[in-house]
Amino acid sequence: MSAVDDLDSLAARVFEGYLVRKDLAQQFRGQYPVPTYVGEFLLGRYCATTDPDEIAEGLAIVERSMKERTVRAGEEELFKSRAREKGRVKIIDLLRARLDARSDSYKAELPSLQLSDIHIADELVNEHDRMLTGGFYAEVSLEYIAALGRDPGGQPFRVESVRPIQMSTRDAVDTLIDGRKHFTLDQWRGLLLRSVGFEPARFSTREQDVLLARMVPFVVPNYNAVELGPRGTGKSHLYQQISPYAHLVSGGKATIANMFVNNATGRRGLVAQYDVICFDEVSGVSFDTKEGVNILKGYMESGEFSRGKESIRAEGGIVMVGNFDVDVLEELRRGHLFGPMPKEMRNDTAFHDRIHAYLPGWDVPKLDPSYFTKHFGFVSDFLAECWSQLRRTSRLEATQGRLEWGSQLSGRDRKAANNTVNGLLKLLWPDPTMQVPDDALDWAAELALEMRRRVKEQQAFIGAAEFGKVDLSYRVGDTPETVVYCDESVKHRLRLESGAAQESNDASGREALPEPDANEVSARVAARDYQVGDRIGGRFEVEEVLGSGGFSKVYRVLDTVEGEQRALKLFETAAGYDAVRREIGALRKAQHPNIVKVIWADSTDQGEWYLVMEYVNGELLADYATGKKQLRDREAIDVALDVLNALIAIHPDSARLDELDLKKREDELSAAEYEELMSLSEKALVHRDIKPQNIMLTRSGAKLLDFNIASRVGDPVYTVSGTPPYQPPDADLTRWDVTTDLFAVGVTLYELLCDGQHPYPGARPMGGVEPTDPRQFRADLPPSVADFLLKACGSDRRQRFQTAAEMKAALETARSWL
Structure with missing residues (x-):
C-alpha cells in the first residue's frame, strides 16, 4: 500500500468503521469468483481500521472465508460432498429463485455449484424477492437432506438460511452527511473517486467529471443515461462491481416479464427491484417481443408501465453502455454518436429524447493498474446504501432563484438538466444545509447541459428539421447567459469547415470537386491497371482490387498521409469522371450514415482521375x-x-x-x-x-x-x-x-x-x-x-x-x- 496521506487520515478519523483499503479489495479481485463488493463487504466487517495488526488479523479471516466459501471452477463436487458429509455447507454465491408451476413451489439456483431446483421456503423468497429478478450475492447455508432426493428427479439440497451481502443501515446517509462537512470539495471528490476504485491524481479534472457523472443514476430516480466510447474505460464497472442496487444486463435478449412485470405471476421486474439497470454492450441487446422497446420508451418518459388496466410505477433508472470501434471524430464523420445502439433505437429520435445525459466515454483513458487507488475509500456497500437513500432527497432547492435555463430548452431538456444538476449536487453536497457556491452551480449546469446537448446534436444529425439550430444555455445569478457546446462537435465542425475551405474552387466559396479541363475530357487518356503495392497519385497504396465496372475500377487503398483505409474509384478516362462529377459533388453534401461517404477527388500526374471514398467493411x-x-x-x-x-x-x-x-x-x-x-x-x-x-x-x-x-x-x-x-x-x-x-x-x-x-x-x-x-x-x-x-x-x-x-x-x- 502507498503511504497513508492526509486524505486517508482525515477519512479514517471521520468515517471509522466505514472504510476499506482499496488495494486490499483489489488483491481479491479476480482471485475469487465473486464481484468486488462481496470482498469489500467482508473487508469492511473485519478490516475497517488503520491499525496494521488488526488489518492483518482481519485479512486472514477474510481470506479464509473467501477460500472456504467461494466455489472455484472444478470444485463443485467437493462442496456437494462436504454438504453430504457434514449435513450442511456455507457458501458465498449468487442466489436466484423461480416459481416451479408443476410443484407449486419455489426453486433456488446456485450457479457456482451448478445446482438448480434447490428446495427453498416461501418465506425466504418473499423476504428476499430480488432473488426472483436476477438474484443477489449472499452467504447461503445449504443443507443436504437425503430423503428429499429419493423421489424420482428429487433434489437433496435445501436452502436453510440466507444472509445478503449487506452491511449498511438505515442511518447510513446521516453518517455520510455528518462526515461531509469535514472535507473540502476537492477532498470529497477524491474520496468518492477512491471509493469506486480510482486514484484521482491519475485523472485530469475533465476525466474526474465524467467519472462523477457516472454516479448520478445511483442518486436520482428514473435517470436515463447513455455512455458510448472506446473499450477498456470501465463503463460497466460501477454497475457490476460497486453496488448491489444495480443490475447489469449483458448483451442479448431482454424480456418484458423480466424487465417490467410477469403477467402470469404479477411479479415486478428489474425496474422495480433495482435502482439502476444497465444494458452492457448495448448494441447486442434486443427485446423478446416487438412491444419491448415501446414499453421501455414509455417507461423512460414517465416512470410507469402498464399491466392490463393497472399502471405500475417504478424508480429504476436505465443506463446503456457500449463501445465505439473508432474514435469519436471518426464516429461523427461516419454518421452520428448513437450509431452503436441497437437498430430499434439507433435512429429513433423520440427514444433519444428520453435520455437525460450522453456521457463522453471517449474522455476517460483506457484503464491500467496505475489508475486504481491503493488508498482508503468507503466500503462499497455502505456507499451504495447512501446513494440509494439519497434518491429520496432533492438538492434542487439550492438552484431556486439562482440558476436559470435558457429560453430554447424544451420541457424534456429542462427535466434532463435538472435531474443531472440534482444528482451532481447530491453527490458532492449531500447535506441540505450546506451552501452550494455559485461556481459549483456553474460547473453542474454546464456539465448537465453538455451531456443533454450531445443527445440533441445526434437527433439533429438524424432529423435536422425538428432538432437543428437549438442552443442550450444557462445563467447563474446576474452573470451573462452561457451557451454550452460539446467539444467533439466543435472539432468536427471545424474539420468540416477546414475541409470545405481547402476544397472550394469557385469565387462563392461553395464546396466543389475539381473539374477536368476540356482538353483532358476530349483526350480520353486511359487509366492504367494498378497492382497491389502500387501507389496512385503518390499517396494511395493499393491493398486490394475490390471490383470493376463499365468505366471505373475500385481499389482498397491505404492513405499514407492520414494512415486510413479508403476506397478509391479510378475512372477509365477523364470523361468518365466528368460525367458524374456534379452528381458526386451533390452527394458529398448529403453526409448520411446510410450513404457511402465521398471524401475527395483528384487526378494523378498522368491525368488519371480518381474519387476517394470511405472504405466500407461489410x-x-x-x-x-x-x-x-x-x-x-x-x-x-x-x-x-x-x-x-x-x-x-x-x-x-x-x-x-x-x-x-x-x-x-x-x-x-x-x-x-x-x-x-x-x-x-x-x-x-x-x-x-x-x-x-x-x-x-x-x-x-x-x-x-x-x-x-x-x-x-x-x-x-x-x-x-x-x-x-x-x-x-x-x-x-x-x-x-x-x-x-x-x-x-x-x-x-x-x-x-x-x-x-x-x-x-x-x-x-x-x-x-x-x-x-x-x-x-x-x-x-x-x-x-x-x-x-x-x-x-x-x-x-x-x-x-x-x-x-x-x-x-x-x-x-x-x-x-x-
Whole structure:
C-alpha cells in the first residue's frame, strides 16, 4: 500500500468503521469468483481500521472465508460432498429463485455449484424477492437432506438460511452527511473517486467529471443515461462491481416479464427491484417481443408501465453502455454518436429524447493498474446504501432563484438538466444545509447541459428539421447567459469547415470537386491497371482490387498521409469522371450514415482521375437477394428502412420542387424562390441503380453504394443505364424521378423476404401486369407486409409510393406486425 496521506487520515478519523483499503479489495479481485463488493463487504466487517495488526488479523479471516466459501471452477463436487458429509455447507454465491408451476413451489439456483431446483421456503423468497429478478450475492447455508432426493428427479439440497451481502443501515446517509462537512470539495471528490476504485491524481479534472457523472443514476430516480466510447474505460464497472442496487444486463435478449412485470405471476421486474439497470454492450441487446422497446420508451418518459388496466410505477433508472470501434471524430464523420445502439433505437429520435445525459466515454483513458487507488475509500456497500437513500432527497432547492435555463430548452431538456444538476449536487453536497457556491452551480449546469446537448446534436444529425439550430444555455445569478457546446462537435465542425475551405474552387466559396479541363475530357487518356503495392497519385497504396465496372475500377487503398483505409474509384478516362462529377459533388453534401461517404477527388500526374471514398467493411446484399443466404424478416426490413433513410437524404421535396418549377414556367418566381429552386435542384438526386449489388451490410446498418449513374431529378439523361429487373415498367429512362428508386427498393425487399423470387415472371417488370402475390412464395408472410410489397412493386407509378418518407412510414407500420 502507498503511504497513508492526509486524505486517508482525515477519512479514517471521520468515517471509522466505514472504510476499506482499496488495494486490499483489489488483491481479491479476480482471485475469487465473486464481484468486488462481496470482498469489500467482508473487508469492511473485519478490516475497517488503520491499525496494521488488526488489518492483518482481519485479512486472514477474510481470506479464509473467501477460500472456504467461494466455489472455484472444478470444485463443485467437493462442496456437494462436504454438504453430504457434514449435513450442511456455507457458501458465498449468487442466489436466484423461480416459481416451479408443476410443484407449486419455489426453486433456488446456485450457479457456482451448478445446482438448480434447490428446495427453498416461501418465506425466504418473499423476504428476499430480488432473488426472483436476477438474484443477489449472499452467504447461503445449504443443507443436504437425503430423503428429499429419493423421489424420482428429487433434489437433496435445501436452502436453510440466507444472509445478503449487506452491511449498511438505515442511518447510513446521516453518517455520510455528518462526515461531509469535514472535507473540502476537492477532498470529497477524491474520496468518492477512491471509493469506486480510482486514484484521482491519475485523472485530469475533465476525466474526474465524467467519472462523477457516472454516479448520478445511483442518486436520482428514473435517470436515463447513455455512455458510448472506446473499450477498456470501465463503463460497466460501477454497475457490476460497486453496488448491489444495480443490475447489469449483458448483451442479448431482454424480456418484458423480466424487465417490467410477469403477467402470469404479477411479479415486478428489474425496474422495480433495482435502482439502476444497465444494458452492457448495448448494441447486442434486443427485446423478446416487438412491444419491448415501446414499453421501455414509455417507461423512460414517465416512470410507469402498464399491466392490463393497472399502471405500475417504478424508480429504476436505465443506463446503456457500449463501445465505439473508432474514435469519436471518426464516429461523427461516419454518421452520428448513437450509431452503436441497437437498430430499434439507433435512429429513433423520440427514444433519444428520453435520455437525460450522453456521457463522453471517449474522455476517460483506457484503464491500467496505475489508475486504481491503493488508498482508503468507503466500503462499497455502505456507499451504495447512501446513494440509494439519497434518491429520496432533492438538492434542487439550492438552484431556486439562482440558476436559470435558457429560453430554447424544451420541457424534456429542462427535466434532463435538472435531474443531472440534482444528482451532481447530491453527490458532492449531500447535506441540505450546506451552501452550494455559485461556481459549483456553474460547473453542474454546464456539465448537465453538455451531456443533454450531445443527445440533441445526434437527433439533429438524424432529423435536422425538428432538432437543428437549438442552443442550450444557462445563467447563474446576474452573470451573462452561457451557451454550452460539446467539444467533439466543435472539432468536427471545424474539420468540416477546414475541409470545405481547402476544397472550394469557385469565387462563392461553395464546396466543389475539381473539374477536368476540356482538353483532358476530349483526350480520353486511359487509366492504367494498378497492382497491389502500387501507389496512385503518390499517396494511395493499393491493398486490394475490390471490383470493376463499365468505366471505373475500385481499389482498397491505404492513405499514407492520414494512415486510413479508403476506397478509391479510378475512372477509365477523364470523361468518365466528368460525367458524374456534379452528381458526386451533390452527394458529398448529403453526409448520411446510410450513404457511402465521398471524401475527395483528384487526378494523378498522368491525368488519371480518381474519387476517394470511405472504405466500407461489410458484406454485399447480393447473396441474400438470390436466396443463397437468409436474413430474418425484421433484419431484411431494417435493410430496406436504411436504404429509404438514405433516399430521404438525397431525394428532393418533390411537392415544393414542382410548385417552384410551375412558378418558373409562369415567370412568377421571386429572387428568393429562384435561389430556393436552384438549391433544391442542385441537391435533388435519384440513384437510378438501386439493387442488392449496390447495398452493403455493415455492423452499423446498410449503406447505399455506387452513385456513378446518379442524376438530378428531372434532368434529361442521354444514356440508358441501370439494371432492368429493378426498373419499373413505366419509367421514363430519359428523365428519371424518385419513384424509380422506390420501385427498386420494393423489388429488393421482395427478393429478400421471398428467398430470391422476383415479383415479376422472368424478373422482367411489365406494364399492365400486376406483381405476383408474395404469399405464393411465403404463405406465412403477414398481410401487412404482403400488401406493402404489392404496392411498392406495382406496375403503375400512380399506385406506388410517391416519396421515400411515405414508403418508410408504411414499412415501419408493416414491420410492427412481425
